[in-house]
Amino acid sequence: MTELLTGKEVATSITEGLVKRCADLKAKGKVPTLAIVRVGEDPADMAYERGAGNRAAKVGVEVLKLALPEDTDTEALIKKIDKLNADDDVDGILVLRPLPSHIDDDAVRNAVAEKKDVDGIGDRAMAGVYSGKKIGYPPCTAEACMEILKYYGIELKGKRAVVIGRSLVIGRPVAMMLMAKHATITICHTRTEEMDKVAKEADVLIAAAGKAKAVTEDFVKDGQVIIDVGINVDEEGNMTGDVDFDEVSKKNVRITPVPGGVGAVTTSVLMKHVVDAAERKL
Amino acid sequence: MTELLTGKEVATSITEGLVKRCADLKAKGKVPTLAIVRVGEDPADMAYERGAGNRAAKVGVEVLKLALPEDTDTEALIKKIDKLNADDDVDGILVLRPLPSHIDDDAVRNAVAEKKDVDGIGDRAMAGVYSGKKIGYPPCTAEACMEILKYYGIELKGKRAVVIGRSLVIGRPVAMMLMAKHATITICHTRTEEMDKVAKEADVLIAAAGKAKAVTEDFVKDGQVIIDVGINVDEEGNMTGDVDFDEVSKKNVRITPVPGGVGAVTTSVLMKHVVDAAERKL
Numbered sequence: 001m002t003e004l005l006t007g008k009e010v011a012t013s014i015t016e017g018l019v020k021r022c023a024d025l026k027a028k029g030k031v032p033t034l035a036i037v038r039v040g041e042d043p044a045d046m047a048y049e050r051g052a053g054n055r056a057a058k059v060g061v062e063v064l065k066l067a068l069p070e071d072t073d074t075e076a077l078i079k080k081i082d083k084l085n086a087d088d089d090v091d092g093i094l095v096l097r098p099l100p101s102h103i104d105d106d107a108v109r110n111a112v113a114e115k116k117d118v119d120g121i122g123d124r125a126m127a128g129v130y131s132g133k134k135i136g137y138p139p140c141t142a143e144a145c146m147e148i149l150k151y152y153g154i155e156l157k158g159k160r161a162v163v164i165g166r167s168l169v170i171g172r173p174v175a176m177m178l179m180a181k182h183a184t185i186t187i188c189h190t191r192t193e194e195m196d197k198v199a200k201e202a203d204v205l206i207a208a209a210g211k212a213k214a215v216t217e218d219f220v221k222d223g224q225v226i227i228d229v230g231i232n233v234d235e236e237g238n239m240t241g242d243v244d245f246d247e248v249s250k251k252n253v254r255i256t257p258v259p260g261g262v263g264a265v266t267t268s269v270l271m272k273h274v275v276d277a278a279e280r281k282l
Numbered sequence: 283m284t285e286l287l288t289g290k291e292v293a294t295s296i297t298e299g300l301v302k303r304c305a306d307l308k309a310k311g312k313v314p315t316l317a318i319v320r321v322g323e324d325p326a327d328m329a330y331e332r333g334a335g336n337r338a339a340k341v342g343v344e345v346l347k348l349a350l351p352e353d354t355d356t357e358a359l360i361k362k363i364d365k366l367n368a369d370d371d372v373d374g375i376l377v378l379r380p381l382p383s384h385i386d387d388d389a390v391r392n393a394v395a396e397k398k399d400v401d402g403i404g405d406r407a408m409a410g411v412y413s414g415k416k417i418g419y420p421p422c423t424a425e426a427c428m429e430i431l432k433y434y435g436i437e438l439k440g441k442r443a444v445v446i447g448r449s450l451v452i453g454r455p456v457a458m459m460l461m462a463k464h465a466t467i468t469i470c471h472t473r474t475e476e477m478d479k480v481a482k483e484a485d486v487l488i489a490a491a492g493k494a495k496a497v498t499e500d501f502v503k504d505g506q507v508i509i510d511v512g513i514n515v516d517e518e519g520n521m522t523g524d525v526d527f528d529e530v531s532k533k534n535v536r537i538t539p540v541p542g543g544v545g546a547v548t549t550s551v552l553m554k555h556v557v558d559a560a561e562r563k564l
Contacts, residue, residue, distance in 0.1 A: 044303060106415065123405070123406055123409035123410075123413070124405055124406075124409070125554075126408075126409040126412050126413055127374040127405035127406070127408040127409040127412070129412075130408050130409070130411075130412035130454065130458075131408055131450055131454075133388065134403065157473055159475070160472045160475075166461060168413055172412065172413075176412075179448060179469060179471070182471070182473035184468065184469065184470050184471070184474040184475070184480060185468065185469050186466065186467065186468040186521070187461060187466065187467050188466050189461070189464070189466070191439055191440045191464035191466075192440060192466040193440040193441070193442075193466070198442075198466060203482075218301075230450075264533065
C-alpha cells in the first residue's frame with residue numbers, strides 16, 4: 001500500500017517554533033526581514049514569491065519584494081544586492097533563479113553576503129554543504145527533503161540513498177546532506193546507464209531529474225521511500241512531479257505527493273533560515 | 283589476468299610538458315616556486331616532502347621548505363602563511379596535513395591565498411570541486427586518480443564509479459571529479475552496509491578507506507578498474523594499499539600497485555599546479 005508523505009505537517013512543525021521566535025525577536029525590536037529579488041516576470045518565480053510571502057505572513061517575517069525589469073544587467077543587479085547587504089534591517093536575501101541568460105550568475109551568487117545568503121547560493125555556502133562544516137545555509141529545497149525524512153522518522157544511517165539529478169540547487173546538496181546522515185549515496189544524471197536498475201537499489205530515492213514522469217515503476221521497489229522534488233506542468237495545466245505517480249503508487253512505497261510534498265516545506269525552511277539569521281544578528 | 287596500472291608512465295607524461303614550461307618561465311625571469319610548510323616531524327610528512335622535493339628538482343620547480351616546531355600555534359602558523367602569501371616569488375603553498383590537533387585546521391586552510399592553494403584545501407577550492415566551476419585547484423591526490431584513468435583510456439561516461447571513503451582530501455573530491463566526467467557515482471564509508479555488494483557494482487572502484495586490506499576479493503568483479511589510494515605500513519614495515527592485493531589480483535582486473543601507483547603521480551600533479559600558478563602570474 002502506498003503511504004503519502006505529505007509536506008503540510010512537516011511545514012507546520014517547522015513554522016510552529018518560528019512564530020514564537022519571531023515574536024521574541026519583535027519584543028527585542030527586531031523584525032526578521034527577507035528581501036526577495038526578482039528579475040523579469042517568470043510565472044514560476046512569481047508563484048514562488050507569492051508562496052514565500054504567504055508563509056512569511058503566517059510566521060511573522062517581513063518581506064521586502066524587489067522586482068527588477070527583465071533587461072537589468074549584472075552590474076545593476078549587484079548594486080541592488082549590495083544595498084541589501086548593507087541594509088541592517090534585511091536579514092536574508094533570496095535571489096530568484098535561474099536569472100535571465102545575459103546576467104552573470106556566478107557573480108550574482110557570490111554578491112550576496114554570506115550571512116544573508118539564506119538559500120545557500122554562494123561558493124562559501126556550497127563549501128559548507130560539501131564539507132559538512134557549518135558555513136552559511138544549505139539550499140532550502142535540499143533541506144526540505146531532509147526535513148521530510150526526519151519528520152517521518154526515516155532511517156538513513158547505512159542505508160542506500162539514490163539521487164536522480166546533479167544540480168547545485170538540489171541534486172548535489174541533498175546527496176551531501178544524506179551522506180552527512182551516514183547514508184551511502186549514489187548520484188544519477190542524464191548520462192547514467194540503466195538508471196532504473198540503479199534507482200531500484202535505493203532505500204531512499206530522491207527524484208530531482210527536472211522531467212515529468214522520469215521515474216517509472218521500473219525505478220521502484222517495495223518498501224522504498226520516494227521524495228519527489230519535481231515541479232512540472234502537464235498538457236492540461238496540472239502540476240506534476242518527476243515521478244509517474246499513478247504507476248508508482250501501485251507499489252508498496254512511501255512517497256511525497258506533488259503538489260503538497262517538498263514544495264510545501266521549502267518556504268518553511270526559508271523562513272527558518274531568515275529567523276536564524278535575525279537571531280544571529282542580535 | 284591482472285593488469286597493473288602503474289603510476290610512473292603517468293607521472294612521466296605529466297612532467298614531460300612541465301620541464302619545457304619551467305624553462306620558458308625561467309627565460310622570462312620567473313622561477314616557479316613551491317613553499318612546503320611542515321609543523322612537527324611526522325615521518326609521513328617528511329617522506330612526502332622529500333618526494334615532492336625530488337620531483338620538483340627534476341621538473342625545474344624551486345622548493346622553499348619551512349619546518350616549524352611541533353608546538354607552533356595557529357596564530358604563528360597563519361603569520362608564516364601570510365608572509366608566503368605576500369611573497370611574490372612564491373607561486374604555490376603546500377601545508378602538510380593533518381596538522382597537530384592543537385592547531386585550528388579550518389583557519390589554516392583558509393589562510394592560504396586562493397591563487398597559491400595548489401592542493402585545494404581552502405573553502406573556495408572545495409566549492410570549485412563540488413560545483414565543477416573553475417575555482418582554484420583540486421586536491422592533488424584526487425586529480426592523480428583522474429590522471430591515471432585518463433592516461434590508461436578508461437571510459438567513465440555513464441559508467442558506475444564507487445568511491446570508498448568520504449574524506450575531503452580524497453573521497454569527496456574524486457567522486458565529484460568522476461561525476462564531472464559523467465560517471466554515476468556512489469560514495470561508501472564506515473557506516474555503509476554490505477559494502478562488498480556495493481563495491482561490486484563498480485566499473486571503477488576507488489579505494490580510499492584509509493585501512494590496509496579493507497578491499498577484499500568480495501568487493502571485486504571481473505573487468506573492474508581499481509585505483510588504490512591507500513598508504514599503510516604493515517607489521518614488517520612494508521608499504522601496502524587499501525586493497526588486499528594478493529587476493530584481488532587473482533581476478534581479471536586492472537589495478538594500481540602500492541607503492542608505484544597513485545602516490546607516484548600525486549607530486550607530478552602538485553608540480554603541474556605550481557607551474558600553472560606561476561604562468562598565471564605572468
